Amino acid sequence: MSFTPFLSSLGWDEAWASSFISYAGLEPGRVARVDRGRCDVLTEHGDIQAGWRGAPPSAGDWVALRELPDGGHQVAAILPRRTALVRGGVARESRGGLSGDSQGQLLAANVDVVLIVEPASPDTGLARIERLLALAWQSGATPYVIITKADLAADLPGLLETVTAAAPGADVHAVSAVTGEGIDAVRALATGTSVLLGPSGAGKSTLVNALAGEDVMRTQEIRASDGRGRHTTTHRELVMVPGGLVIDTPGVRRVGLYEVEEGLAQAFADIEDLAAECRFGDCAHTAEPGCAVLAAVESGDLPERRLTGWRKLRREAEWMASRTDARLRSERTRRYRLTTRQSRRDRSS
Ligand SMILES: Nc1nc2c(ncn2[C@@H]2O[C@H](COP(=O)(O)OP(=O)(O)OP(=O)(O)O)[C@@H](O)[C@H]2O)c(=O)[nH]1
Numbered sequence: 001m002s003f004t005p006f007l008s009s010l011g012w013d014e015a016w017a018s019s020f021i022s023y024a025g026l027e028p029g030r031v032a033r034v035d036r037g038r039c040d041v042l043t044e045h046g047d048i049q050a051g052w053r054g055a056p057p058s059a060g061d062w063v064a065l066r067e068l069p070d071g072g073h074q075v076a077a078i079l080p081r082r083t084a085l086v087r088g089g090v091a092r093e094s095r096g097g098l099s100g101d102s103q104g105q106l107l108a109a110n111v112d113v114v115l116i117v118e119p120a121s122p123d124t125g126l127a128r129i130e131r132l133l134a135l136a137w138q139s140g141a142t143p144y145v146i147i148t149k150a151d152l153a154a155d156l157p158g159l160l161e162t163v164t165a166a167a168p169g170a171d172v173h174a175v176s177a178v179t180g181e182g183i184d185a186v187r188a189l190a191t192g193t194s195v196l197l198g199p200s201g202a203g204k205s206t207l208v209n210a211l212a213g214e215d216v217m218r219t220q221e222i223r224a225s226d227g228r229g230r231h232t233t234t235h236r237e238l239v240m241v242p243g244g245l246v247i248d249t250p251g252v253r254r255v256g257l258y259e260v261e262e263g264l265a266q267a268f269a270d271i272e273d274l275a276a277e278c279r280f281g282d283c284a285h286t287a288e289p290g291c292a293v294l295a296a297v298e299s300g301d302l303p304e305r306r307l308t309g310w311r312k313l314r315r316e317a318e319w320m321a322s323r324t325d326a327r328l329r330s331e332r333t334r335r336y337r338l339t340t341r342q343s344r345r346d347r348s349s
Pocket residue numbers: 148149150151152175176177178179199200201202203204205206207218219220221230231232233249250251252
């Protein structure tokens with residue numbers, strides 16, 4: 001496949017080109033958004049709308065497009081993903097434990113950087129940041145925490161300190177679209193393909209516009225003035241900004257965990273490190289003698305909130321995993337029944 005400046009600006013490189021070799025004659029493109037059975041694909045020959053068969057593509061995917069006899073296009077293949085940001089179904093607290101859906105849903109593919117966006121406010125969502133960090137670490141991309149609306153913070157240094165303690169291994173930055181503070185710093189780290197994750201109204205679209213230096217995303221203010229309500233981002237979108245590409249996800253109300261074992265361990269590396277010092281190898285950090293985790297809570301080195309948050313997320317992840325196992329088991333049983341029925345039929349015919 002030929003190399004063009006346009007494809008390169010979308011993130012195309014030698015490795016993508018070589019994984020495309022088997023699709024000679026097809027058109028390479030990058031998925032900018034997926035919506036109701038169609039996707040928008042950015043290609044050398046403009047934006048192309050395409051359908052697909054089989055597994056749906058996701059924003060950020062590199063695909064091979066085939067032209068159909070009627071002039072339409074179809075995704076013939078999705079190139080193997082380098083990273084995948086997957087969220088699980090939402091687990092709900094209900095009578096007798098957790099309930100919910102245990103399937104994974106792809107939010108974005110081939111992302112290099114995850115920007116976890118949370119507004120500065122008296123109740124800045126530390127638990128949400130921790131949850132999204134687990135997801136981000138698991139994806140293989142590099143996470144950063146971006147505190148938006150820094151102009152509204154009463155005690156910004158104090159807030160940044162608290163957030164930093166909730167994000168071991170990840171850099172924390174503050175930005176304000178009002179004063180312009182921090183925008184250059186975020187632009188410098190958002191190289192390659194970045195994705196923004198955060199609640200509705202956190203200022204994601206505003207940040208994308210600031211990074212782009214122009215209005216490429218509609219923000220809530222604009223939508224509010226045309227009377228169409230508060231919620232703006234209805235589609236995930238991949239947009240080009242100087243130095244990279246950004247995928248804006250719609251404000252996700254709650255993100256469930258899906259196969260995040262390693263991601264959780266990274267998001268709570270401080271607790272994992274302490275746990276290695278516990279007297280007992282199987283310490284549950286509840287009341288065991290010689291528990292280094294409890295000692296750190298006692299001495300104030302580890303916020304208690306962090307320990308309870310870790311427990312909660314682990315419990316949820318374990319529950320999700322057990323649900324997934326149960327689903328796989330029942331699928332296997334169903335398939336087994338079908339094949340045995342089939343072979344009985346074969347024998348009797
Ligand atoms: N004071 C202040 N307000 C901001 C800042 N950034 C965004 N806002 C405001 O916050 C509101 C929400 O911003 P959006 O960018 O639409 O939020 P979003 O995260 O994209 O929301 P969804 O599209 O619903 O996911 C708008 O009214 C913005 O003007 C900031 O740095 N400072």
